[in-house]
Amino acid sequence: xxxxxxxxxxxxxxxxxxxxxxxxxxxxxxxxxxxxxxxxxxxxxxxxxxxxxxxxxxxxxxxxxxxxxxxxxxxxxxxxxxxxxxxxxxxxxxxxxxxxxxxxxxxxxxxxxxxxxxxxxxxxxxxxxxxxxxxxxxxxxxxxxxxxxxxxxxxxxxxxxxxxxxxxxxxxxxxxxxxxxxxxxxxxxxxxxxxxxxxxxxxxxxxxxxxxxxxxxxxxxxxxxxxxxxxxxxxxxxxxxxxxxxxxxxxxxxxxxxxxxxxxxxxxxx
Amino acid sequence: xxxxxxxxxxxxxxxxxxxxxxxxxxxxxxxxxxxxxxxxxxxxxxxxxxxxxxxxxxxxxxxxxxxxxxxxxxxxxxxxxxxxxxxxxxxxxxxxxxxxxxxxxxxxxxxxxxxxxxxxxxxxxxxxxxxxxxxxxxxxxxxxxxxxxxxxxxxxxxxxxxxxxxxxxxxxxxxxxxxxxxxxxxxxxxxxxxxxxxxxxxxxxxxxxxxxxxxxxxxxxxxxxxxxxxxxxxxxxxxxxxxxxxxxxxxxxxxxxxxxxxxxxxxxxxxxxxxxxxxxxxxxxxxxxxxxxxxxxxxxxxxxxxxxxxxxxxxxxxxxxxxxxxxxxxxxxxxxxxxxxxxxxxxxxxxxxxxxxxxxxxxxxxxxxxxxxxxxxxxxxxxxxxxxxxxxxxxxxxxxxxxxxxxxxxxxxxxxxxxxxxxxxxxxxxxxxxxxxxxxxxxxxx
Numbered sequence: 001x002x003x004x005x006x007x008x009x010x011x012x013x014x015x016x017x018x019x020x021x022x023x024x025x026x027x028x029x030x031x032x033x034x035x036x037x038x039x040x041x042x043x044x045x046x047x048x049x050x051x052x053x054x055x056x057x058x059x060x061x062x063x064x065x066x067x068x069x070x071x072x073x074x075x076x077x078x079x080x081x082x083x084x085x086x087x088x089x090x091x092x093x094x095x096x097x098x099x100x101x102x103x104x105x106x107x108x109x110x111x112x113x114x115x116x117x118x119x120x121x122x123x124x125x126x127x128x129x130x131x132x133x134x135x136x137x138x139x140x141x142x143x144x145x146x147x148x149x150x151x152x153x154x155x156x157x158x159x160x161x162x163x164x165x166x167x168x169x170x171x172x173x174x175x176x177x178x179x180x181x182x183x184x185x186x187x188x189x190x191x192x193x194x195x196x197x198x199x200x201x202x203x204x205x206x207x208x209x210x211x212x213x214x215x216x217x218x219x220x221x222x223x224x225x226x227x228x229x230x231x232x233x234x235x236x237x238x239x240x241x242x243x244x245x246x247x248x249x250x251x252x253x254x255x256x257x258x259x260x261x262x263x264x265x266x267x268x269x270x
Numbered sequence: 271x272x273x274x275x276x277x278x279x280x281x282x283x284x285x286x287x288x289x290x291x292x293x294x295x296x297x298x299x300x301x302x303x304x305x306x307x308x309x310x311x312x313x314x315x316x317x318x319x320x321x322x323x324x325x326x327x328x329x330x331x332x333x334x335x336x337x338x339x340x341x342x343x344x345x346x347x348x349x350x351x352x353x354x355x356x357x358x359x360x361x362x363x364x365x366x367x368x369x370x371x372x373x374x375x376x377x378x379x380x381x382x383x384x385x386x387x388x389x390x391x392x393x394x395x396x397x398x399x400x401x402x403x404x405x406x407x408x409x410x411x412x413x414x415x416x417x418x419x420x421x422x423x424x425x426x427x428x429x430x431x432x433x434x435x436x437x438x439x440x441x442x443x444x445x446x447x448x449x450x451x452x453x454x455x456x457x458x459x460x461x462x463x464x465x466x467x468x469x470x471x472x473x474x475x476x477x478x479x480x481x482x483x484x485x486x487x488x489x490x491x492x493x494x495x496x497x498x499x500x501x502x503x504x505x506x507x508x509x510x511x512x513x514x515x516x517x518x519x520x521x522x523x524x525x526x527x528x529x530x531x532x533x534x535x536x537x538x539x540x541x542x543x544x545x546x547x548x549x550x551x552x553x554x555x556x557x558x559x560x561x562x563x564x565x566x567x568x569x570x571x572x573x574x575x576x577x578x579x580x581x582x583x584x585x586x587x588x589x590x591x592x593x594x595x596x597x598x599x600x601x602x603x604x605x606x607x608x609x610x611x612x613x614x615x616x617x618x619x620x621x622x623x624x625x626x627x628x629x630x631x632x633x634x635x636x637x638x639x640x641x642x643x644x645x646x647x648x649x650x651x652x653x654x655x656x657x658x659x660x661x662x663x664x665x666x667x668x669x670x671x672x673x674x675x676x677x678x679x680x681x682x683x684x685x686x687x688x689x690x691x692x693x694x695x696x697x698x699x700x701x702x703x704x705x706x707x708x709x710x711x712x713x714x715x716x
């Protein structure tokens with residue numbers, strides 16, 4: 001009798017423990033994707049545009065008023081309003097377009113400010129509309145699938161949005177700016193060849209490189225790949241020259257393994 | 271039960287895995303690579319011998335200066351001041367103290383040794399990656415002592431190739447027309463020099479007008495045009511032996527003979543019955559073959575490196591433009607469509623680009639375009655400039671430019687200039703006299 005009670009209790013305890021520790025990880029939060037980035041950018045712009053003159057208050061108020069007006073007017077287009085209706089879930093083609101639009105915005109910081117404000121406002125509305133919860137759940141799943149599809153193909157900037165574990169924009173920019181200064185691009189390289197060097201790094205908490213590994217190392221010693229070898233060597237020199245890398249002071253687990261993709265085409269073409 | 275345990279452990283110890291963060295590095299520093307060229311060391315015995323044979327006190331420094339100048343001229347490297355070097359050349363060659371070289375911001379280091387062995391000059395050199403603290407290249411050459419300048423150029427080629435991934439162009443020569451005297455009574459002689467302007471030699475006396483010398487891509491032969499008793503005559507000249515032969519007299523205006531890539535034919539344009547067309551001549555049997563047959567003026571033919579196509583300029587579309595056709599004259603296609611007149615197309619030895627001269631709104635441009643005419647880029651603009659010729663690696667163009675000698679526009683001076691494909695690295699090539707019509711040889715050490 002006691003034995004059975006003990007077994008039953010222990011199993012119940014086990015289930016409670018499992019539920020406590022693992023269930024939160026199984027819940028996928030619906031949409032924390034692009035809006036996070038946009039909010040960060042808006043804050044930066046707001047901070048940098050604060051005037052320091054004595055009449056600052058007035059100016060700030062004016063600017064805020066203007067911005068509010070602008071946001072309201074920009075949210076007006078009927079297309080966006082349609083999105084709020086639960087039965088107006090976009091068709092797959094439309095969704096692809098939407099994802100593409102967000103990509104474009106990321107390329108142009110000036111555009112991001114206004115455009116993403118719109119998107120984030122919409123997302124907020126959708127999230128807090130109790131009548132649309134069912135539609136939102138379905139939509140978020142679809143959106144997630146769409147985003148995953150595109151991220152598989154393209155760059156880390158999308159991964160960064162999809163994965164909250166990535167570097168923030170400012171952290172990434174700091175690291176990029178540091179490496180830009182250290183990397184002497186071999187100017188003799190032909191601009192029309194496919195030369196992308198991917199280097200995986202293992203870092204210490206202070207940004208010093210423990211280990212660097214060229215991911216396509218075999219290509220370096222193949223005949224006719226002289227240009228690739230030269231580019232790979234220049235990339236390694238840049239990493240060594242930049243040490244310690246400008247990494248965030250916190251969250252070591254996030255970035256202790258880092259991959260740098262060196263691509264000189266843009267510079268050589270220009 | 272075991273399975274249950276494993277499941278429990280897995281659930282209890284599950285941790286959050288982070289995706290690998292990727293960062294795209296798409297921009298960098300376009301400044302030239304800082305490189306330290308340490309003087310080549312030599313022992314006292316070798317120094318005495320060099321002094322006796324070559325009348326040079328420090329041959330090691332002279333060779334390293336050649337390398338340094340060559341690398342600087344490319345615009346891709348920034349040789350550092352020797353005064354800043356912290357390590358003696360002989361010690362650096364054995365084992366460089368990389369921290370010392372990194373301290374002066376060197377990213378690559380060249381060390382070497384030069385000595386006399388069995389009355390021959392022996393040069394040994396090493397190229398080091400300072401930041402990786404490892405050797406990138408080590409070679410040794412033996413030659414006759416009088417060849418010391420060429421050794422400097424060959425070293426430069428090897429270093430350039432290792433650091434850029436493409437062949438160098440330093441162990442080469444340039445043939446050009448040296449000009450002296452007033453414009454109305456100009457004396458024109460054929461001249462040849464190393465690509466850095468040294469070892470100048472005149473190949474003709476200046477009695478006859480000489481034009482458009484062109485190197486054979488496969489050896490050190492030159493073809494050029496000369497007017498003998500006011501008749502154009504095409505010559506072949508062997509630079510090594512000095513032997514010269516007449517290929518033929520041609521009627522009317524004859525222009526720009528140029529070799530085919532295999533060196534077995536020459537291609538040129540001349541006027542027959544008042545109409546200028548393109549012809550080839552087989553150098554073995556001297557058979558002339560007509561390639562184009564069009565009432566317009568077709569001139570300046572240039573073969574593609576594989577010999578399958580020919581670029582030329584023609585005014586068949588009313589204005590002078592660049593055309594490409596198969597080497598038998600079929601499938602003629604216009605490739606230049608920009609504003610202005612296009613001329614002197616020259617196919618790159620790499621085969622990817624065609625260089626040209628463009629005249630637009632009274633200004634002359636040297637530019638390049640892809641072989642289908644796309645991607646036109648104008649590299650340099652001036653009052654008067656033309657006749658581009660490619661370096662053997664297809665990275666640099668040499669051409670000549672005429673400039674007015676004073677603000678009133680009186681007098682003129684013609685000089686050789688070079689520009690690389692980026693368009694940023696433009697330099698004057700030093701010549702003793704005025705110079706025009708340059709042609710770049712292939713690598714001598716092939």
